[in-house]
Amino acid sequence: MSLHDLPEVAGLLMSLVAVGLILVGLFFLFVAAVGVLRLPDVFTRSHAVSLTDSLGAFFVLAGLALYQGFSTNLFKILMVLVLLFLLNPVIAHATVRAAYRCGLKPWSKEDA
């Protein structure tokens, strides 16, 4: 290995980091899906949908952006990432506030 194949090695390393990030993101998306399936009511499920889902999307999109290399696509994917991070909590907050104003009671231990 000489100094001449340094760009090749750097590209391979970047792909490996991208694969790692995507796998971590898939783990978080899986945890979010388990939460949506198993949690008892709207207020607890909104945690799975907004928090864990946003983190999983962050890792997957960061991995995909890294895989593109340094180009316009990287910044476009980062723009989608920032958009998701802004929009997901807004939607979850609006939905949960509507649920609370409609008179749904949060789940408590007595309901179990």
Next chain:
Amino acid sequence: MKIFFLFVLITITLLIGVYLYRVLRGPTLFDRVLGLNGISTKAIILLIVIGTVYERVDMFVDISTGYALVNLVGSLAIAKYLEARGEVL
């Protein structure tokens, strides 16, 4: 590398099935709205992965941006409507 991205595609598609169960069986209307929000997040990721597989990310990223904005407007409209109506379905 293409096989890895196909694996990612299949995994996210299977996860969409879980959210679809919540949309169909959700006890309240708010569960369905939250489930649809989760599905659209997955669809945005799915679009970018498809773009990576076909090596046309520049095109698919724009579609996914539009999808995110449409999802925001739709979900906010449904939430505001339900809040103004003020009764549980």
